[in-house]
Amino acid sequence: MCGVLRERSPVSDRYEFIDSVRFDDTAEYAFPVTFMCERVGVSKSGYYEWRNRPKSATAERRDRLMLLIRKAFDDSEGTYGHRRVHAQLQRWDVQAGPELVRLLMRRMDLEPCQPRPARECLTEPDEDARIPDLVGRDFTAPAPGMKLVGDVTYIPTSEGWLYLATVIDCCTREVIGYAMDDHYRTPLVIQALKNAQRNGKVSAGAVFHSDRGSNYTSREFGCFLSEQGIRRSVGRTGICYDNALSESFFGVLKNERVNRVVYPTRERARRYITRYIEHWYNHRRLHSALGYNTPAEIYAAHQEMRLAA
Structure with a gap:
């Protein structure tokens, strides 16, 4: 590695x-x-x-x-x-x-910013959706693109909420796709996954795991996953541990970026969040679960191993 x-x-x-x-x-x-x-x-x-x-x-x-x-x-x-x-x-x-x-x-009085003990919930449960949990809280994968997790969070601005949908790779912990808009309906989460595919980081037959929100359990999202050959997986309603990897990223994002800045417009927030994900989180931030390497370094190591095989 x-x-x-x-x-x-x-x-x-x-x-x-x-x-x-x-x-x-x-x-x-x-x-x-x-x-x-x-x-x-x-x-x-x-x-x-x-x-x-x-x-x-x-x-x-x-x-x-x-x-x-x-x-x-x-x-x-x-x-x-x-x-x-x-x-x-x-x-x-x-x-x-x-x-x-x-x-x-x-x-030197250097104290890192600490996360706030706040909880959020955007999940509108669909208890009738019969979708299995294919992850079982195992947020690891032998190679990139095989197991993905997604969720939606909200970011306050002076114009109102900006919603962020993400797709995270369980192998590299990289945010491989994301989308932002003034709503969190199904088209937003579909766009996040399309962006991940556009980056070439979704493997055929991949598992996509999320919470049991109505946007992720909707027929529209299910049809999109079926068309793409992606297997759908969801956790239980109200059990944050079933999608802990996504929750962890949002906690880091809120602690290190969102809670430290006041955004006057959605566009300003969009630029700041994009910069955080693209230039800091994926490429420079040392991740403890990756042996204090960055997601980009882990992805590059897997690519080198694949080419050498």
């Missing part, structure tokens, strides 16, 4: 962990150095030898680290926590343990 990162020697990481816990004034518990060294598998003498290096060298290293941490944080528009910042530093081949990154971010 692409984007595989080289691992550094874990000894320095362990020393940095001990140092960060020992000198972190906000830590709830304080442990003796001997106890911590035993638990992480390093010698006490080795720790003190590492700790007693010239302060100037340590200070210079941390100054350089803080500059790079600030760049990674700012490049993410303030959305990265210490784990993603640490992953970005690794991609830059910068040696730093995750605990040191966490400590320095705290000292």
Whole structure:
């Protein structure tokens, strides 16, 4: 797979962990150095030898680290926590343990934006629709284009709601198709899937999974899927876990973009959301479920493997 990162020697990481816990004034518990060294598998003498290096060298290293941490944080528009910042530093081949990154971010008052505990629901249940659940909460796939999930969310603007329908690939976590309009009726979700097909990222016989909303269970949408040779799958009404991958993306979108910007018009919101998906989420945002690679990198790796086979 692409984007595989080289691992550094874990000894320095362990020393940095001990140092960060020992000198972190906000830590709830304080442990003796001997106890911590035993638990992480390093010698006490080795720790003190590492700790007693010239302060100037340590200070210079941390100054350089803080500059790079600030760049990674700012490049993410303030959305990265210490784990993603640490992953970005690794991609830059910068040696730093995750605990040191966490400590320095705290000292620099770098706090990522946090999701709001809000719930939304656009689902108009169609309990009479007899459609199976072909996914069963398994949001993985061996290759791109085989298993897709979709949903609709709303974005507030001064002109009224802008509705966003998405199609996400379970293998790469990439938003492979989307559509926006001032309604969330069936033509909107069909257009999102057509856009995914236009991008060449829907395989023959693919499964498309959604919630049990009336737009996804409609006869019009069912006929479209049948014509395209796509198998329809839906979860249960009101059970968000049955479409958790779509819910997760919308949570990230709201946290990192929608809740931080006031959109005066639908067109302005449309441009911002398009930019977020195309330039940030699909190509630059490090995804924890992908080993801190981007969706575009995972897709490229699968394409390389397919061509080499």
